[in-house]
Amino acid sequence: METGELNHYAARYKAELLDNIIPFWTKHSPDMEHGGYFTCLSREGDVFDTDKFIWLQARQVWLFAMLYNEVSPKTEWLHLAIDGAEFLKKHGRDTSGNWYFSLTREGKPLVQPYNIFSDCFAAMAFGELYKACKSNEYRQIAVDTFHNILKRRTATKGIYEKQVPGTRPMMNFALPMILCNLSLILEDVVGNQSIEQQVTELANTILSTFYQKESGLILENVSPEGHFVDSFEGRLLNPGHSNESMWFLMDIGTRFKRPELIQQATDILLRTTEYGWDKQHGGLFYFLDIKGHPTQQLEWDQKLWWVHLETLIALAKAYKLTGNTACRDWFETVQDYSWKHFKDPDYGEWFGYLNRQGEPLLTLKGGKWKGCFHVPRAMFQLWRILEA
């Protein structure tokens, strides 16, 4: 950090990652009997449900492989990643190579491959693990899955799509957003050249199609031509999603030397954080309607861990890359809120779901959607950004 003002926080994030978060997952999460991980963990770390959700299995494989690659080549971490990968390899796909959404503890398929993000996180997992152990089998799974995602990208839900085609087509922000991140992770795995072209296109799609100039905000769903659609889906804002994608764009801007991309991402990040902040109770809203109408999502006013942690990563990166002091100020505000409300003072890991007032709504440390991913990734990212 050029100004040196925030790097005293680096040690705090490093310690939180290595002394609190990772030990929680290495202790409570491994399924010694059937392989893979338990992710539904109570406040104290007890397993309350044994189903295995592909998103969370794959994200945990990625996380431990990434720690092995980026922090320290600990055998324990590599073994944990391989144990999850073997479970996924054996049970995770249907006969066409599509990744299921969830499995039983033993690995029997429960929910069909209707959700392409299962595939995205699987590609991310096997790509990162290939870098760790150079297994060509893992590399091939990553490459095949990545190509399958690209093949399915215009009709991601396949036969499970409930929208009637043609009436009011819309594009969703999530896939291009996640592909930005996934493409960089897989750069050395699938080959550099195609990746550079692809991320350039993805960044353009986000900034020309989903970005709305008048409001300065990212829309979650737009028409294929990038127009606003006045419907529940079309009016939807997801500040956490938008902020997370801004640090993906900053990474692309850094990797391919595009300072104007970093600048634009910083502007959108600041605008979104200001817009999404709850002036009454603090914290960032989960969902908003751009016209101020009621959202479909009843959980709109809740404060979610990943929204705040992804925003912190983006603000820290933006400050480091641009020196814009508004990023530093917002970083301090979001950081204060996060440590005060999400960190559990009595048990390991962080709370995930708070009500609008900032009190725990669910005291779980892991569930169907919260696993070993956003908290440790953020701790790692913030440690490295802030110490530099």
Add this chain to the structure above:
Amino acid sequence: METGELNHYAARYKAELLDNIIPFWTKHSPDMEHGGYFTCLSREGDVFDTDKFIWLQARQVWLFAMLYNEVSPKTEWLHLAIDGAEFLKKHGRDTSGNWYFSLTREGKPLVQPYNIFSDCFAAMAFGELYKACKSNEYRQIAVDTFHNILKRRTATKGIYEKQVPGTRPMMNFALPMILCNLSLILEDVVGNQSIEQQVTELANTILSTFYQKESGLILENVSPEGHFVDSFEGRLLNPGHSNESMWFLMDIGTRFKRPELIQQATDILLRTTEYGWDKQHGGLFYFLDIKGHPTQQLEWDQKLWWVHLETLIALAKAYKLTGNTACRDWFETVQDYSWKHFKDPDYGEWFGYLNRQGEPLLTLKGGKWKGCFHVPRAMFQLWRILEA
């Protein structure tokens, strides 16, 4: 009401229905240009979204036809019902006679017929409207739709089913529950004999399969043999759903002279209301986990209008039919909460969605799921139960 203690409330519900709720919908809801109804209405009654959801279109047809049949043969009410029915008849079904989930304002299909409750509410609407105007065309739509529901009942989602068959089969409570109510409404439309047999089977299914003896509660999802399944779905309780179905069972008990059914429904109602009541802030929870684990539903602690109104109907019926004073006491408690928190003191209709503390979470009067149905049906039911 035998004891005469509660009948002073009857006038209050009658007035609320006729002077507040119905005028709100007749004023703000009709789409004069394209037919059908607007249901997404702000606190003041302004239209904020124009999509047409089949559940809500059909429920509103039923409601106005029912008012015409049961309260007063007002031409305005009949015309409003017919206007919605014509819109549904023209635009609501695919070529196989399945009802879409939603349409654009003009009637173009938006979401495919993945949801059998669209069909249930359509059958309810056309059946009730047939009784009002004796149109054989409407009768035929009701009968065809009803038979199609029965044909689809073991695989309600058809090709949109995402559960992998065989791994962990489960039955959901909603369809047998709604069929209890629908069957009585259609008794004179489809023929009495088959209905009596059917509702007997449905009541048995609910009380032998979904009812859990140890807890005294109704489970939302059970194995096909009626066993508890220790998963998110299997642990789920929905007190409002359970209480609503208890008054359907009481109606069946009354119609077919089965006092033991009324007794059992009353016991389950009291047990569920006690269990589902928020001892800290008042009101009934939306969802609970029977083992006390975190639910999947982030909205679990919210207080919803229909949960409270359906519970009031059930408690009033139970008190009237059994004289059990615990029903009267709970009626007073739930009634106090409902009028205090759900009724809007400044504008028409009632709020639908409160946070745990009882404050409006969304100030809408109608949306994607709240239409002209639970509030007026409850006002009508309570008026009639309490004045008797």
